[in-house]
Amino acid sequence: METPGEVALTWRPLTATDLPLLTQWLREPLVARWWNHDTTAEAVQRDFGPSVRGEEPGEDLVILVDDERIGLLQRSVIRDYPEDFTEFAAIVDVPDGAAELDYLIGDAARRGRGLGPGSCWPRHVKKGPGLPAEGMRGASNGRRCAPPGRRYRGHHRCRG
Numbered sequence: 001m002e003t004p005g006e007v008a009l010t011w012r013p014l015t016a017t018d019l020p021l022l023t024q025w026l027r028e029p030l031v032a033r034w035w036n037h038d039t040t041a042e043a044v045q046r047d048f049g050p051s052v053r054g055e056e057p058g059e060d061l062v063i064l065v066d067d068e069r070i071g072l073l074q075r076s077v078i079r080d081y082p083e084d085f086t087e088f089a090a091i092v093d094v095p096d097g098a099a100e101l102d103y104l105i106g107d108a109a110r111r112g113r114g115l116g117p118g119s120c121w122p123r124h125v126k127k128g129p130g131l132p133a134e135g136m137r138g139a140s141n142g143r144r145c146a147p148p149g150r151r152y153r154g155h156h157r158c159r160g
Contacts, residue, residue, distance in 0.1 A: 011073060014060040016052050019044050025106025070107040076100055
């Protein structure tokens with residue numbers, strides 16, 4: 001696996017101008033395998049528009065590397081979504097504040113380069129407004145992030 005050199009890794013809220021690119025990402029075969037999402041413009045607007053407008057309790061964040069959009073991160077408190085809570089609670093104790101993270105690397109050229117769960121960012125996005133760190137784990141694969149302690153919408157330098 002090729003690991004990145006030092007890259008500036010940031011994230012920001014999804015906006016309406018990101019939806020056409022998100023639609024393309026959702027059509028990528030390796031993304032579609034896991035996300036299985038309707039990729040019509042109407043469906044993407046229907047499902048991601050409420051987040052763009054601030055009507056959802058969870059967050060949809062665009063992942064950027066050196067200011068280039070490469071993927072999407074969804075972050076939410078499980079109890080904020082009753083269907084998800086019921087599904088999880090049927091098989092495991094769900095502590096207050098437990099959160100879930102879903103992500104995709106939409107830019108195929110960026111996959112397999114250590115920017116997914118093996119990177120440093122999962123440790124940082126797990127914290128943020130309304131999302132305590134308890135019950136959250138992110139893999140680090142030995143990578144270090146600087147500056148330590150920066151969180152949500154933070155700016156991180158990841159070194160392989």
